[in-house]
Amino acid sequence: MKSSEIREKFLKFFESKGHTIVASSPVVPGDDPTLLFTNAGMNQFKDVFLGFDKRPYTRATTSQKCIRAGGKHNDLENVGYTARHHTFFEMLGNFSFGDYFKQDAITYAWELLTDVFKLPKEKLWVTVYADDDEAYEIWNKSVGVPAERIVRIGDNKGARYASDNFWMMGDTGPCGPCTEIFYDHGPDVAGGPPGSPDEDGDRYIEIWNNVFMQFNRDEDGVMHKLPKPSVDTGMGLERITAVMQHVHSNYETDTFANLLAAARKAVDAAGAGDCDADSPSLKVIADHIRACTFTVVDGVIPSNAGRGYVLRRIARRAIRHGYKLGARKPFFHTLVPALVAEMGEAYPELRQNEKRATEVLKQEEEAFFRTIANGMEILDHALEEMQTSGAQTIDGDTAFKLHDTYGFPVDLTADVCRERGVTVDEARFHVLLDEQRQRAREAGKFKMAHGLEYSGSPTTFHGYDTLVHEGAKV
Ligand code: ATP
Ligand code: MG
Numbered sequence: 001m002k003s004s005e006i007r008e009k010f011l012k013f014f015e016s017k018g019h020t021i022v023a024s025s026p027v028v029p030g031d032d033p034t035l036l037f038t039n040a041g042m043n044q045f046k047d048v049f050l051g052f053d054k055r056p057y058t059r060a061t062t063s064q065k066c067i068r069a070g071g072k073h074n075d076l077e078n079v080g081y082t083a084r085h086h087t088f089f090e091m092l093g094n095f096s097f098g099d100y101f102k103q104d105a106i107t108y109a110w111e112l113l114t115d116v117f118k119l120p121k122e123k124l125w126v127t128v129y130a131d132d133d134e135a136y137e138i139w140n141k142s143v144g145v146p147a148e149r150i151v152r153i154g155d156n157k158g159a160r161y162a163s164d165n166f167w168m169m170g171d172t173g174p175c176g177p178c179t180e181i182f183y184d185h186g187p188d189v190a191g192g193p194p195g196s197p198d199e200d201g202d203r204y205i206e207i208w209n210n211v212f213m214q215f216n217r218d219e220d221g222v223m224h225k226l227p228k229p230s231v232d233t234g235m236g237l238e239r240i241t242a243v244m245q246h247v248h249s250n251y252e253t254d255t256f257a258n259l260l261a262a263a264r265k266a267v268d269a270a271g272a273g274d275c276d277a278d279s280p281s282l283k284v285i286a287d288h289i290r291a292c293t294f295t296v297v298d299g300v301i302p303s304n305a306g307r308g309y310v311l312r313r314i315a316r317r318a319i320r321h322g323y324k325l326g327a328r329k330p331f332f333h334t335l336v337p338a339l340v341a342e343m344g345e346a347y348p349e350l351r352q353n354e355k356r357a358t359e360v361l362k363q364e365e366e367a368f369f370r371t372i373a374n375g376m377e378i379l380d381h382a383l384e385e386m387q388t389s390g391a392q393t394i395d396g397d398t399a400f401k402l403h404d405t406y407g408f409p410v411d412l413t414a415d416v417c418r419e420r421g422v423t424v425d426e427a428r429f430h431v432l433l434d435e436q437r438q439r440a441r442e443a444g445k446f447k448m449a450h451g452l453e454y455s456g457s458p459t460t461f462h463g464y465d466t467l468v469h470e471g472a473k474v
């Protein structure tokens with residue numbers, strides 16, 4: 001089954017259960033300053049859950065464009081390293097606004113996976129929130145999942161990708177305990193079942209989260225009861241597609257086949273010659289062209305702060321991976337048409353904005369290609385010196401110089417370092433960055449005091465600065 005059919009089948013299934021099919025909202029949230037990018041299907045319904053907004057329906061289903069590359073849910077560092085994480089992905093969801101609750105949510109999910117998608121029941125595992133006996137009983141008694149495949153899990157235990165059965169959209173907002181469904185990709189893949197010490201592996205992959213929305217968390221961490229218990233679910237289209245197409249990695253699905261081939265061709269034409277088709281760098285590029293194009297299409301342009309800076313970080317990271325493979329001139333923007341061919345039918349806004357997206361990314365790419373070679377030379381040199389000295393951390397001054405003079409976002413520098421098994425002194429980097437911002441502010445004040453136009457660095461909205469910092473530090 002192709003991924004487009006899976007999307008369609010999901011939406012039709014929930015339509016047959018009385019849900020209204022609602023279009024995806026943009027990846028840039030309308031008027032929610034707590035959110036950098038849309039990170040889940042429920043975002044567009046946040047006010048409905050909170051009781052501030054009413055819709056003509058109490059059940060909805062969507063396929064939502066999501067970006068997780070900054071803020072609370074940040075998977076930028078995972079891309080290229082796990083089989084299941086993207087910066088951009090589609091989240092399939094069904095929602096109940098004070099309508100059905102645990103019993104129906106769980107039985108719908110099971111019916112779709114086992115009756116419609118025909119997944120073998122014995123390959124499915126579930127987790128429930130530690131003390132959620134109700135959900136446990138529904139899975140065990142009503143659905144018939146044996147106790148040995150139901151795992152009780154509490155709040156995040158601190159592991160890198162730890163299962164966490166209390167879902168929060170961000171530090172504030174709607175939240176609640178959840179139950180998650182995992183698929184066992186079999187003993188050929190490393191990793192333990194959810195809740196085990198080696199759950200970080202890719203054998204048992206989380207495919208679907210069903211959240212029982214019950215609280216609104218405020219800035220002080222206090223939980224207020226929602227007007228009505230509700231349901232919010234999210235299943236990654238790319239992950240369920242991998243399962244349905246009997247492949248392990250999302251990158252082996254039909255969604256990525258053409259994009260990966262296009263990425264390889266473009267990198268080869270830009271100087272790589274004949275790059276390794278299995279290189280993780282190609283996966284990073286194929287992933288990042290989706291995130292960058294959708295972000296530009298929804299109205300963001302690369303810049304030095306906020307959303308624009310997240311976009312710049314993703315784009316430059318992809319470009320650096322192409323450079324690593326041997327590309328010596330712009331290639332990244334030439335992938336936009338391949339993406340439009342792949343996803344333009346489901347997301348017509350891609351077709352409408354193809355030219356503009358190509359142009360915006362081309363300009364960003366041309367700008368970075370002017371400095372990347374010199375920056376890489378400095379970085380390579382520093383890494384070589386470290387090899388001789390045995391140091392494990394690249395100094396913050398070098399990272400800052402790369403950032404300031406050569407346009408290397410610090411996470412890009414960290415990405416290169418990670419490939420060589422070393423880290424970056426990010427604490428020192430941030431001290432230098434803060435000092436520079438302070439100087440820019442002072443200069444700005446001085447000029448304004450003298451009636452001159454402000455030309456300091458763009459430090460406008462601090463909420464986003466924090467998010468950018470947070471993202472960069474992960
Ligand atoms: P993981 O533990 O694998 O990082 P998650 O628990 O952070 O996933 P949720 O916030 O529960 O994910 O999101 C709901 C669903 O969205 C997940 O079950 C998964 O199918 C999908 N999903 C989440 N993050 C990503 C991602 N970065 N790329 C692709 N799919 C994702
Ligand atoms: Mg995650």
Ligand code: MG
Pocket residue numbers: 161162163164206
């Ligand atoms: Mg998880």
Ligand code: MG
Pocket residue numbers: 164180206209
């Ligand atoms: Mg989850």
